[in-house]
Amino acid sequence: MIIAIDGPAASGKGTLARRLAAHLGRPHLDTGLLYRAVARAMLDRGEPLENPGRATAVAAALDPDHLGETRLRDREVGEAASVVSAHPGVRDALLAFQIRFASRPGGAVLDGRDIGTVVAPNAQVKLYVTASPEERARRRLRELAAAGEAPAYETVLADLRQRDDRDAGRAAAPLRVAPDAIVIDTTELGPDEAFAQALAIVTDRVGA
Numbered sequence: 001m002i003i004a005i006d007g008p009a010a011s012g013k014g015t016l017a018r019r020l021a022a023h024l025g026r027p028h029l030d031t032g033l034l035y036r037a038v039a040r041a042m043l044d045r046g047e048p049l050e051n052p053g054r055a056t057a058v059a060a061a062l063d064p065d066h067l068g069e070t071r072l073r074d075r076e077v078g079e080a081a082s083v084v085s086a087h088p089g090v091r092d093a094l095l096a097f098q099i100r101f102a103s104r105p106g107g108a109v110l111d112g113r114d115i116g117t118v119v120a121p122n123a124q125v126k127l128y129v130t131a132s133p134e135e136r137a138r139r140r141l142r143e144l145a146a147a148g149e150a151p152a153y154e155t156v157l158a159d160l161r162q163r164d165d166r167d168a169g170r171a172a173a174p175l176r177v178a179p180d181a182i183v184i185d186t187t188e189l190g191p192d193e194a195f196a197q198a199l200a201i202v203t204d205r206v207g208a
Helices: 013-024 032-045 052-060 075-084 088-102 115-119 133-146 153-169 191-206
Strands: 002-006 028-030 108-112 125-130 182-185
Touching: 002 013, 002 115, 013 028, 013 108, 013 125, 013 191, 028 088, 032 052, 032 075, 032 088, 052 088, 075 153, 088 108, 088 115, 108 115, 115 125, 125 191, 133 153, 182 191
Parallel strands: 002 108, 002 125, 028 108, 125 182
Antiparallel strands: none
């Protein structure tokens, strides 16, 4: 059973994916960390993020064993990841790893922005998790505050809107709702409510 969860930044898809994976006993992959790892490597080397050739080379040599590094969650890395993920070569270089992960015996839970449309178009369950930009900005602000960062709310909101535009407007695997995905709007939902909705959908699609 493959569960594909897509959606914009700070919508709650990652939290939901991790919780579903734990509940169902399936491996989980936050595919955004792959792009963040490429971006972090580019930043560390002083490489221009807009250079598709260099970004693709870094992606091709990526070691997925280091996806747990705390720094990958930094705001700077997240913004950089949105830039490098727009390069078709980067997406191609990382696609094979994601497909292999999704094809594990027993299935897996993957979250990102093109799981249901590109990585696992035949997934048994496809969810698209979203929330209003304002609510997502508030959530991201709380995350950043917990990490010791204190940007202004207006700055975080503007960054999210810019990322949304970049993710939805890129030529390679843009962020969009798969035709057979079920949308969960978490603007007014807490984590437990979102989880209950998602689990009910999974149960309905594939059985208890």
